[in-house]
Amino acid sequence: MVLSTRTKLQGIIEVDEVMIGGKATGKRGRGAEGKSLIAVAVEVKGRKTGRVRISKISDASSESLKEFIETNIKQSSAIITDGWPSYNNLINMGYEHKIQKSVVKDAEEEVLPNVHRIASLLKRWLIGTHQSYLNKNKLGYYLDEYVFRYNRRTSTSSGLLFLS
Numbered sequence: 001m002v003l004s005t006r007t008k009l010q011g012i013i014e015v016d017e018v019m020i021g022g023k024a025t026g027k028r029g030r031g032a033e034g035k036s037l038i039a040v041a042v043e044v045k046g047r048k049t050g051r052v053r054i055s056k057i058s059d060a061s062s063e064s065l066k067e068f069i070e071t072n073i074k075q076s077s078a079i080i081t082d083g084w085p086s087y088n089n090l091i092n093m094g095y096e097h098k099i100q101k102s103v104v105k106d107a108e109e110e111v112l113p114n115v116h117r118i119a120s121l122l123k124r125w126l127i128g129t130h131q132s133y134l135n136k137n138k139l140g141y142y143l144d145e146y147v148f149r150y151n152r153r154t155s156t157s158s159g160l161l162f163l164s
Contacts (some may be wrong), residue, residue, distance in 0.1 A: 009051055010074040012044040015081055015110045017060050018119040020126070021134055036139055039068040040122075042114040044080075049114050051151045054122065062086040066093065082111050085141045122146050 001117045021035035028035035043050030057064040065086050073079065075094035081087040083099045090097040102111045125146055126134060134142070 008074040009041055009043050009053060009072055010077050011050070012078045012080065013041050013073055014044055014111050014115045015039065015041045015056065015069065015073075015079050015087070016063075016115040016119075017065070017084070018115070020119070020123060021136075036134075037134060038119075038139075038143065039065060039117055040071070040115045041072050042118050044114055049118065052147055054116050054118070054147050056139050056143065059085065061088055062089055069093070069095070080112065118150070121150075125149075 017039050019035045020038055031107075033127055037057050037060060039055050041053045043052070055068055055072070056067055062085075066089070069090070070093065073095070076096070078096040078098060079087075079090055080098045080100055081090075083101045087097065087099075096160070100111045122143075126142065
């Protein structure tokens with residue numbers, strides 16, 4: 001359950017879409033059978049990361065990504081993406097848009113390192129905590145829990161997190 005009053009990410013934000021769902025032979029990337037597509041947004045704070053937002057999306061279309069971005073990122077923020085055409089309308093939506101493309105094929109991790117670090121940590125958390133069992137009907141809950149834990153990783157009063 002996510003608070004409806006939570007603040008949006010702001011400042012410099014890396015955004016990308018990532019496939020999760022375990023090992024499967026065959027097609028890699030978008031359209032891989034049996035995997036789920038998620039959108040990841042990460043606040044960039046110098047060499048560190050700030051807060052994150054992660055959500056399951058139906059596809060990598062501009063409509064799906066627009067909804068994710070408008071829900072989670074404050075307008076006038078600078079959004080860094082990988083040049084996927086679905087992000088082309090960000091300037092018209094009120095965001096600053098920067099594109100980082102890789103000069104080396106299959107080097108996505110170098111382009112948006114913070115997003116890929118968060119995705120890697122998420123996958124590792126799912127493997128360790130949930131023993132690689134991923135119920136696709138409950139994926140949203142898993143993602144919300146991970147975001148909650150990640151965003152409170154530096155809290156000095158972890159015992160008070162659940163008091164209203």
